[in-house]
Amino acid sequence: MVPKVVFGEGCFDQLSTILTSQKQEKAPFIYLVDDTFKNNTQFLDRINLRFNDKLLFVSADEEPKTRQVDEMVKNIKTEFTYLPSGIIGIGGGTVMDLAKAVAIMLNNKGSAADYQGWDLVKKKAVYHVGIPTISGTGAEVSRTTVLTGPVRKLGINSDFTPFDQVVLDPQLTKGVPKNQWFFTGMDCFIHCVESLNGTFLNAFSQSYGEKAYELCLEIFLGDSLSEEESRAKLMMASWHGGMSIAYSQVGVAHAMSYGLGYVLGTKHGVGNCIVFQHLKEFYPKDVALFEQMVAKHNIQIPQGICKDLTSDQMDTMITVALGMVPLWENALGTNWQEVITPEKLKALYLKM
Amino acid sequence: MVPKVVFGEGCFDQLSTILTSQKQEKAPFIYLVDDTFKNNTQFLDRINLRFNDKLLFVSADEEPKTRQVDEMVKNIKTEFTYLPSGIIGIGGGTVMDLAKAVAIMLNNKGSAADYQGWDLVKKKAVYHVGIPTISGTGAEVSRTTVLTGPVRKLGINSDFTPFDQVVLDPQLTKGVPKNQWFFTGMDCFIHCVESLNGTFLNAFSQSYGEKAYELCLEIFLGDSLSEEESRAKLMMASWHGGMSIAYSQVGVAHAMSYGLGYVLGTKHGVGNCIVFQHLKEFYPKDVALFEQMVAKHNIQIPQGICKDLTSDQMDTMITVALGMVPLWENALGTNWQEVITPEKLKALYLKM
Numbered sequence: 294m295v296p297k298v299v300f301g302e303g304c305f306d307q308l309s310t311i312l313t314s315q316k317q318e319k320a321p322f323i324y325l326v327d328d329t330f331k332n333n334t335q336f337l338d339r340i341n342l343r344f345n346d347k348l349l350f351v352s353a354d355e356e357p358k359t360r361q362v363d364e365m366v367k368n369i370k371t372e373f374t375y376l377p378s379g380i381i382g383i384g385g386g387t388v389m390d391l392a393k394a395v396a397i398m399l400n401n402k403g404s405a406a407d408y409q410g411w412d413l414v415k416k417k418a419v420y421h422v423g424i425p426t427i428s429g430t431g432a433e434v435s436r437t438t439v440l441t442g443p444v445r446k447l448g449i450n451s452d453f454t455p456f457d458q459v460v461l462d463p464q465l466t467k468g469v470p471k472n473q474w475f476f477t478g479m480d481c482f483i484h485c486v487e488s489l490n491g492t493f494l495n496a497f498s499q500s501y502g503e504k505a506y507e508l509c510l511e512i513f514l515g516d517s518l519s520e521e522e523s524r525a526k527l528m529m530a531s532w533h534g535g536m537s538i539a540y541s542q543v544g545v546a547h548a549m550s551y552g553l554g555y556v557l558g559t560k561h562g563v564g565n566c567i568v569f570q571h572l573k574e575f576y577p578k579d580v581a582l583f584e585q586m587v588a589k590h591n592i593q594i595p596q597g598i599c600k601d602l603t604s605d606q607m608d609t610m611i612t613v614a615l616g617m618v619p620l621w622e623n624a625l626g627t628n629w630q631e632v633i634t635p636e637k638l639k640a641l642y643l644k645m
Numbered sequence: 646m647v648p649k650v651v652f653g654e655g656c657f658d659q660l661s662t663i664l665t666s667q668k669q670e671k672a673p674f675i676y677l678v679d680d681t682f683k684n685n686t687q688f689l690d691r692i693n694l695r696f697n698d699k700l701l702f703v704s705a706d707e708e709p710k711t712r713q714v715d716e717m718v719k720n721i722k723t724e725f726t727y728l729p730s731g732i733i734g735i736g737g738g739t740v741m742d743l744a745k746a747v748a749i750m751l752n753n754k755g756s757a758a759d760y761q762g763w764d765l766v767k768k769k770a771v772y773h774v775g776i777p778t779i780s781g782t783g784a785e786v787s788r789t790t791v792l793t794g795p796v797r798k799l800g801i802n803s804d805f806t807p808f809d810q811v812v813l814d815p816q817l818t819k820g821v822p823k824n825q826w827f828f829t830g831m832d833c834f835i836h837c838v839e840s841l842n843g844t845f846l847n848a849f850s851q852s853y854g855e856k857a858y859e860l861c862l863e864i865f866l867g868d869s870l871s872e873e874e875s876r877a878k879l880m881m882a883s884w885h886g887g888m889s890i891a892y893s894q895v896g897v898a899h900a901m902s903y904g905l906g907y908v909l910g911t912k913h914g915v916g917n918c919i920v921f922q923h924l925k926e927f928y929p930k931d932v933a934l935f936e937q938m939v940a941k942h943n944i945q946i947p948q949g950i951c952k953d954l955t956s957d958q959m960d961t962m963i964t965v966a967l968g969m970v971p972l973w974e975n976a977l978g979t980n981w982q983e984v985i986t987p988e989k990l991k992a993l994y995l996k997m
Contacts, residue, residue: 296648300892496652496874497652500882533852540652
């Protein structure tokens with residue numbers, strides 16, 4: 294779990310003070326910042342670069358990749374004599390996952406792809422800080438960093454993955470485009486549905502999952518919140534949703550969404566939504582609620598994205614999705630293979 | 646915050662594995678265990694003492710004291726050449742607070758009393774693990790350890806106070822006497838009421854506080870839970886309640902309960918209940934719910950405990966309670982002194 298967190302409107306400005314105690318002489322802080330902030334000088338001016346600190350803009354247009362991590366690590370090691378004092382990720386799930394992975398790989402040999410899986414990381418990561426600027430993925434609190442590698446899309450799940458410090462400043466999520474706000478928020482809602490309806494559920498995950506789920510309903514279906522309240526509550530929903538799945542698992546939507554992501558590069562949030570609308574069979578009550586949210590916020594979910602797939606692509610998509618064994622077990626129990634066959638998955642994908 | 650936690654019925658048996666990675670040669674693990682387990686050989690057999698590890702039984706009859714901490718630290722330093730590999734607290738709030746304080750004081754000079762306050766601890770504590778065997782105080786998750794010192798009852802609040810690891814095994818709370826179960830559970834309920842109705846409230850604390858509050862209602866007023874579910878949910882209520890107040894504050898009941906504890910040694914949980922029943926003026930809806938819970942579980946709350954106080958004792962009680970400035974500010978705002986006068990407090994105490 295994340296050992297330190299600050300929360301509140303404007304708390305981003307505590308960052309300099311927080312970092313002071315972590316500064317090692319000659320060792321820079323490296324800031325990975327979502328490139329949507331590239332022209333936001335007002336925000337960039339609030340980042341205090343000192344001495345040899347470095348700011349790198351990162352595009353979140355694509356899902357994060359193991360080779361992208363390897364390249365960043367190589368560049369940092371080439372440019373600086375000393376390992377960084379810390380890595381600070383400022384952005385959405387993509388940027389936060391990159392920051393976590395880079396921090397790990399600065400202290401571990403080989404390629405990030407070698408560590409995709411559970412508890413394969415041997416050495417402590419470099420100090421790393423997560424600062425979400427969009428809410429829903431739970432990447433700020435999770436013990437994974439989901440990466441697309443040469444053979445799979447899978448997280449580096451380890452005790453060394455979670456951030457050492459998180460800064461939760463709801464102000465930073467102002468100005469997120471509506472679609473992105475919705476799709477990323479739905480990542481949280483869908484997490485929670487999958488966790489709460491899963492066979493791995495326990496009282497720990499349930500308490501977090503229920504709270505996040507309630508907050509999502511309040512935010513996306515209610516009418517009583519101010520924009521400021523809504524931003525703060527969505528930030529907390531993301532946090533609790535992330536905690537819920539840290540101690541249970543996700544389910545059908547995430548397994549299928551990983552398939553879309555691997556083959557088509559579909560971003561995780563929108564991918565979950567594309568899948569979820571077709572999962573009435575598995576989550577009837579919650580798909581109905583989801584449809585209400587889509588209608589209320591007038592969101593267009595992309596359609597027909599699988600209609601032009603080659604049969605090789607379809608096979609790969611199915612293989613990737615079926616490979617997510619713990620997710621299927623959680624969703625459908627140990628006999629999941631009787632319910633989910635390659636044919637069944639193909640039929641579902643063809644609807645999307 | 647606590648960086649590592651395991652949860653689940655029977656997860657206590659993971660302790661040996663967890664400790665293996667922390668073992669330093671020749672440096673013992675010291676177990677502080679609530680002395681209610683003294684004759685429970687079945688449980689004690691599950692604690693694997695190895696080499697020079699030591700188990701100390703601790704009485705939780707009285708609230709923990711700074712001089713008790715100082716004495717334990719002195720004894721440990723006298724007996725062992727090396728600082729312990731870790732301190733493991735197994736018990737309720739008293740034992741967990743002692744474990745946290747001993748872990749801190751093994752690495753910091755002077756008396757525990759020197760560190761009562763906020764952020765006075767300079768050096769990292771020895772590795773410490775919290776294992777609650779009763780639920781409600783939130784001591785397993787908080788960044789404080791409340792101690793009665795020579796001049797005040799106040800916590801050692803610091804970044805080094807929280808446990809490095811917590812083991813949440815609801816099975817361990819089996820067999821807690823009914824009164825203690827109720828009073829300790831009410832500590833959580835009252836935390837949450839104070840946090841949710843306080844002026845320091847924010848979306849972070851609110852989300853945790855609301856979840857813990859809901860769980861308390863389900864446990865203490867509902868009829869649908871099995872004993873096993875109820876134990877697991879109360880453990881989570883305690884956890885979330887502790888998180889809620891870590892980022893906000895408690896209020897009137899805790900301030901007045903500290904007065905009772907300081908002068909009469911009243912245990913924290915029962916003290917809160919003694920006070921809370923008389924706080925209709927401040928928390929009307931929740932005092933009514935509290936009365937329902939008391940009636941449903943047929944609990945006798947001690948009466949008349951202040952009627953024989955000397956006037957010196959009463960003055961001290963009032964001074965201690967009024968000294969809890971942040972609690973009053975949270976409960977009543979910056980003008981709290983206009984509402985709470987020594988006379989008002991005296992009148993309230995005389996009802997108890």
